[in-house]
Amino acid sequence: MAKLVYDFAEGNRDMKDLLGGKGANLAEMTNLGLPVPGGFTITTEACQRYLADGRHADGLAAELGEHLEALEATMGRKLGDPADPLLVSVRSGAKFSMPGMMETVLNVGLNDESVDGLSRQAGGNDRFAWDSYRRLIQMFGKTVCDVPGEEFEHALHHAKVAKGVKDDVQLDADDLRALVTAYKKVFLKHTGHDFPQEPREQLDLAIEAVFRSWNADRAILYRRQERIPADLGTAVNVVAMVFGNLGPDSGTGVAFTRDPATGERGVYGDYLQNAQGEDVVAGIRNTLALAELADLDEKSYAELLDIMTRLEGHYHDLCDIEFTIERGKLWMLQTRVGKRTAAAAFTIAAQLVDEGVIDLDEALTRVSGAQLAQLMFPRFDLAGDPAVLTRGVGASPGAAVGEVVFSAADAVAAAATGRSVILVRRETNPDDLSGMIAAQGILTSRGGKTSHAAVVARGMGKTCVCGADALEIGRDRFTVGGRTVREGDVISIDGTTGRVYPGEVPVRPSEVVQYFEGHLDPALANEPLVAAVHQLMTHADAAAALTVRTNADTGPDAARARRFGAQGIGLCRTEHMFLGDRRELVERLILAHTAAERDDALGALQPLQRADFLEIFREMNGLPVTVRLIDPPLHEFLPSLEDLAVQVAVAKARGEQADRDERMLAAVRRMHESNPMLGLRGVRLGLVIPGLFAMQVRAIAEAAVALAAEGGRPRPEIMVPLVGAVQELETVRAEAEKIIAEVVAGSDVQVLVGTMIEVPRAALTAGQIAEAAEFFSFGTNDLTQMGWGFSRDDVEGAFFWRYLELGIFGISPFESIDREGVGRLVRIAAAEGRATRPDLKLGVCGEHGGDPESVHFFHEVGLDYVSCSPFRVPVARLEAGRAAIESTGSDHR
Numbered sequence: 001m002a003k004l005v006y007d008f009a010e011g012n013r014d015m016k017d018l019l020g021g022k023g024a025n026l027a028e029m030t031n032l033g034l035p036v037p038g039g040f041t042i043t044t045e046a047c048q049r050y051l052a053d054g055r056h057a058d059g060l061a062a063e064l065g066e067h068l069e070a071l072e073a074t075m076g077r078k079l080g081d082p083a084d085p086l087l088v089s090v091r092s093g094a095k096f097s098m099p100g101m102m103e104t105v106l107n108v109g110l111n112d113e114s115v116d117g118l119s120r121q122a123g124g125n126d127r128f129a130w131d132s133y134r135r136l137i138q139m140f141g142k143t144v145c146d147v148p149g150e151e152f153e154h155a156l157h158h159a160k161v162a163k164g165v166k167d168d169v170q171l172d173a174d175d176l177r178a179l180v181t182a183y184k185k186v187f188l189k190h191t192g193h194d195f196p197q198e199p200r201e202q203l204d205l206a207i208e209a210v211f212r213s214w215n216a217d218r219a220i221l222y223r224r225q226e227r228i229p230a231d232l233g234t235a236v237n238v239v240a241m242v243f244g245n246l247g248p249d250s251g252t253g254v255a256f257t258r259d260p261a262t263g264e265r266g267v268y269g270d271y272l273q274n275a276q277g278e279d280v281v282a283g284i285r286n287t288l289a290l291a292e293l294a295d296l297d298e299k300s301y302a303e304l305l306d307i308m309t310r311l312e313g314h315y316h317d318l319c320d321i322e323f324t325i326e327r328g329k330l331w332m333l334q335t336r337v338g339k340r341t342a343a344a345a346f347t348i349a350a351q352l353v354d355e356g357v358i359d360l361d362e363a364l365t366r367v368s369g370a371q372l373a374q375l376m377f378p379r380f381d382l383a384g385d386p387a388v389l390t391r392g393v394g395a396s397p398g399a400a401v402g403e404v405v406f407s408a409a410d411a412v413a414a415a416a417t418g419r420s421v422i423l424v425r426r427e428t429n430p431d432d433l434s435g436m437i438a439a440q441g442i443l444t445s446r447g448g449k450t451s452h453a454a455v456v457a458r459g460m461g462k463t464c465v466c467g468a469d470a471l472e473i474g475r476d477r478f479t480v481g482g483r484t485v486r487e488g489d490v491i492s493i494d495g496t497t498g499r500v501y502p503g504e505v506p507v508r509p510s511e512v513v514q515y516f517e518g519h520l521d522p523a524l525a526n527e528p529l530v531a532a533v534h535q536l537m538t539h540a541d542a543a544a545a546l547t548v549r550t551n552a553d554t555g556p557d558a559a560r561a562r563r564f565g566a567q568g569i570g571l572c573r574t575e576h577m578f579l580g581d582r583r584e585l586v587e588r589l590i591l592a593h594t595a596a597e598r599d600d601a602l603g604a605l606q607p608l609q610r611a612d613f614l615e616i617f618r619e620m621n622g623l624p625v626t627v628r629l630i631d632p633p634l635h636e637f638l639p640s641l642e643d644l645a646v647q648v649a650v651a652k653a654r655g656e657q658a659d660r661d662e663r664m665l666a667a668v669r670r671m672h673e674s675n676p677m678l679g680l681r682g683v684r685l686g687l688v689i690p691g692l693f694a695m696q697v698r699a700i701a702e703a704a705v706a707l708a709a710e711g712g713r714p715r716p717e718i719m720v721p722l723v724g725a726v727q728e729l730e731t732v733r734a735e736a737e738k739i740i741a742e743v744v745a746g747s748d749v750q751v752l753v754g755t756m757i758e759v760p761r762a763a764l765t766a767g768q769i770a771e772a773a774e775f776f777s778f779g780t781n782d783l784t785q786m787g788w789g790f791s792r793d794d795v796e797g798a799f800f801w802r803y804l805e806l807g808i809f810g811i812s813p814f815e816s817i818d819r820e821g822v823g824r825l826v827r828i829a830a831a832e833g834r835a836t837r838p839d840l841k842l843g844v845c846g847e848h849g850g851d852p853e854s855v856h857f858f859h860e861v862g863l864d865y866v867s868c869s870p871f872r873v874p875v876a877r878l879e880a881g882r883a884a885i886e887s888t889g890s891d892h893r
């Protein structure tokens, strides 16, 4: 039978699955010879079994007993011994850190008798012993028996008020003794029984409580948001207590081996004298900067710095640390590779390469596209150190400034007059959509990363802060922490950090974007962050198997994407070329009675299109440009049915002539579709309106020949949308080939013809379709819509929040590709397409092309390129490099 308990000396850092992060690293530190208190770890497997069966795994009790005895022997004390007690902490620790989600109980083993033994151990320090005892009842009550924490807080508060003091350190032994009595009453009142006096019972109950905390509501919610699997379970660490609350020569602290905000090297952390456990982070007293420990306890400080250097050398990364000093003796209580900001992630990775600690491949695994995206948003300039109004969850990144409005209607009205607004709501619902579109940003007082506001805002790329729960929202004002903000007042919200500021905080463009744009402010040229991004991007490009193209419809977009590193255009939509003053031509096309009238309208459109294409081909000279023939239904280019009907009715009532309007109305009626996304669009339109595709093909070919004549190197690719059957493509292709042959004759221009794979039937018959296609481009937006039967415009606002809340999916399938379903269609089509035509080029042009997770998937499937919006190009480049390194099974991971 598998071992369920490991002594710290038996584990190591690679055993996170079994021992959890905390346990694995405590073991690692123990084996490095660092001063770690004795202890052992109960495995995640024991937790899984407990949660599945509702009772402890067979053999756990016996193993636990053996390890406890061994610990008692090493320490020379017995758990809870009245004369000289061993005390332990019972600490949760899952594979992935889940800050503040699960529970820890300190000072287990104290009771009415051993509290005196503890005092004697500490040289008659009654105050310390009773302080430890009251902490045990408080933590045990809260975590093990669900006693509301506030009840204990109240009792503590009363004790301080009665004594007329502010800090709990000012309470003496008698005060704390009285507090223990008060706590016991609270405990009895809520549980119906006395605080358990038996040490082993305390230990067993605490272990069970840690197991159960894996399934606490907030832990479940956190796992869903962070996409941590629900079945991992937590390990439990039992650790001999060391005491930071023994007096001024004791204390507890946290430390980082580098600045987790910027990555700078130095001494970072906080220290609190005469304190235990979470006091440092709880903010109950003012902490000292870690460097000040040098004056208080030079020896421990020096030892700590030495250990920090060793840990960094060992983990090859930034580490964060929890430590305690007991009467001048340093103890290490935790370490792990520390969390850091996006900027610090890049800087530290590059620093470690420069220091020769890691290689560039490894450095790439230490950063992510999500972090790069964060660095590309404009940011608030916090140089003036603006006061923070409140904090919520950073639900959709960005920096937004605007006047406060409280309704969608007000947001729309204000935006119409050109004012920037922040829409403030308790929570949002589908009725708020228009307001959310109109606003610069959204602030809510309820809900988290999966709330309606968060999901919709992320979908729109709009800045959003959710769940700022200190906010009291009224009809025309909100209050927070005693401050009132009225409708029309300006606030600033940071969708990355979740901070909300009163007034206008200046926004500055991201230096990383300036770097990509190539016009970096000279003052920033030596920024370590910019240098780090440059170094890592260069390596990503070298490592990547996928190339990255962009979705761009205009020359300026194409140029920008090229500066961002795009290696071609994967999707050039032609629909905007039918808008603006060209609508009139489209109307003529639709109203044409005769072939001559129709050819006339097409003839007028053709040179305009040719000019558009030439501009784009020039910007992408030498790189492939995939042009999609017109996709949306034609009636999208016509006036609305309602408007027209009214115009015609009014004209008739006035006895006016409305011939043209009437003809238009009839045409719009004729073309009206109840479900246009599934109607006459894409290739279907091309097959129904003679000459339409032919005109576009000719414009493309002519533009290419024109560029070649200028000495350029055009690489046009014509893409037919919405194909479901090879016969559709064959028909279009036959006509296109004739035109191309005629236009390019005498030049060395080559034009490829291929198709989008966006209808499920196309994916499933890809082997046939590849007969007629030189390339496939997966239109994963439509493939997701049609694969799931989701109308994107409807579902995201209507019910996706609920699906996310229920965990039906962890992330919207429009944000990140659904590997098992839609992804399977991609796999099938890629494999069957290549079986027919081995040199078939494969790419992706849906929004998934810029999503980090999806990029990894497309790499795995073996596509040639991904295409995404210009702004996402650097993110996709970085992830393409990371995907290649990960799949070569680099031994760093």
Ligand code: ADP
Residues within 6 Å of the ligand: 037, 088, 089, 090, 091, 092, 100, 104, 106, 239, 240, 241, 242, 243, 244, 276, 277, 278, 322, 323, 324, 333, 334
């Ligand atoms: P978290 O995962 O929330 O940080 P921990 O298990 O690390 O929880 O413990 C909470 C606090 O108690 C930390 O500050 C930790 O350093 C402290 N602590 C845990 N075990 C001991 C111990 N054996 N002796 C002294 N302090 C401890």
Ligand code: MG
Residues within 6 Å of the ligand: 322, 334
């Ligand atoms: Mg900790």
Ligand code: MG
Residues within 6 Å of the ligand: 631, 721, 758, 779, 782
């Ligand atoms: Mg489509």
